[in-house]
Amino acid sequence: EAGVAQSPRYKIIEKRQSVAFWCNPISGHATLYWYQQILGQGPKLLIQFQNNGVVDDSQLPKDRFSAERLKGVDSTLKIQPAKLEDSAVYLCASSPRTGTSDTQYFGPGTRLTVL
């Protein structure tokens, strides 16, 4: 079974530029998460989707971050404009269902460096 796919793996941008990350979850997984992992810390949830609907975006900085999952499969996370403090690894995870605590499977992440 293929795992969670993410691209690109690395991205370097200047501050105030925009950037987008892509995630393809494990086939059949209805729930998709985006986490931000700053160096030396644990992942922090940004947003959770159930199919193409948002379940939780309470920790998403909505003035600069946006995410969508239009067809209930792939998802994109965008930052516009980027700040220095956005430098982090952005992890995508998927789970078979929500409503009960089920295993979350993580992708390899996208490492973002903002200069």
Added chain:
Amino acid sequence: GENVEQHPSTLSVQEGDSAVIKCTYSDSASNYFPWYKQELGKGPQLIIDIRSNVGEKKDQRIAVTLNKTAKHFSLHITETQPEDSAVYFCAAVASGGGADGLTFGKGTHLIIQP
């Protein structure tokens, strides 16, 4: 919201010895506690988890214990091997209501000395 504290931040043990990592959580509604292993340049990988209706769970050299009264849970690795070297994260979540994003601890860098 939930807050998870993890200790120690770094743990160095001799190969073959045991390692113990401890976590505490704040939300009494939390009922699912996974442990993830993260190697350099990779995403976190689940190694074991425990639910609130169970006090202990074991899988070969890895075990997890949960004390709901004290709100703490621990990871135990026995007979450590070089490939156990990695960063380990504990997490907690309260299920129900649909939102089940994990709250993670800050991680423990486990170093296995040959």
